[in-house]
Amino acid sequence: MTETPQDFDFDAWLDDAERPAHSVTVYQKAGLIADLDRLAERINNADETEDVDGPSMAGGVGKLRAEYQKLAKKFHDSALTIKVQGHDEAEKRKIAVANNGDEDLVYIVLADAIQSPKATPAQVKRLAEKVGEVQFGQILTAYHQASTEIPAVSADFLPKPSTRDDGGE
Numbered sequence: 638m639t640e641t642p643q644d645f646d647f648d649a650w651l652d653d654a655e656r657p658a659h660s661v662t663v664y665q666k667a668g669l670i671a672d673l674d675r676l677a678e679r680i681n682n683a684d685e686t687e688d689v690d691g692p693s694m695a696g697g698v699g700k701l702r703a704e705y706q707k708l709a710k711k712f713h714d715s716a717l718t719i720k721v722q723g724h725d726e727a728e729k730r731k732i733a734v735a736n737n738g739d740e741d742l743v744y745i746v747l748a749d750a751i752q753s754p755k756a757t758p759a760q761v762k763r764l765a766e767k768v769g770e771v772q773f774g775q776i777l778t779a780y781h782q783a784s785t786e787i788p789a790v791s792a793d794f795l796p797k798p799s800t801r802d803d804g805g806e
Contacts, residue, residue: 657788658722658752659779663764663772666715669708676705719776720752723783750780 683698724732729746736745744758744765751761765773 656722657783657786658720659783660718660720661775661779662716662718663768663775664712664715665717665768666712667768667772669712669715673705673708673712676701676708680705717754719754719779721747721750721776721780721783722752723780723785724750725784729784747776747780750783 680698680701683701724746732746732749733742736742739745741758741762744761748756748758748761756764764776
């Protein structure tokens, strides 16, 4: 049976409605990038037959490649995905009024916006200090997008269907 506008259960639809949210990944061990860069350069410049740090099963650069993989895994394992939900202007004003004069207002607002993992304003401030401006800026951008942009799905990463016009069959 096809649902008509008269049959539509608006309350049921509203019960399942969600606020816009975005997620961003930050890395606890971002400093490993320097070590990975150094190893990549050594791997690229090494002679495949030359022993680097002793013999290895994968040729002269096998140990370097193994070390690179180990550090890359350590970097990857340090990832934390943070989900932030947007606020509308009234919610932002309410938080600002409730915390009038607090110099850490940005951290208070973000702590309220972070859905997972839950964090206190003090933890959000420490996060900003520890991960640095660039990574923290990604969290702010995700919050801004969730607060101000119309929700949309991007599927640019999916394969495009081919047509006769673009060389497909």
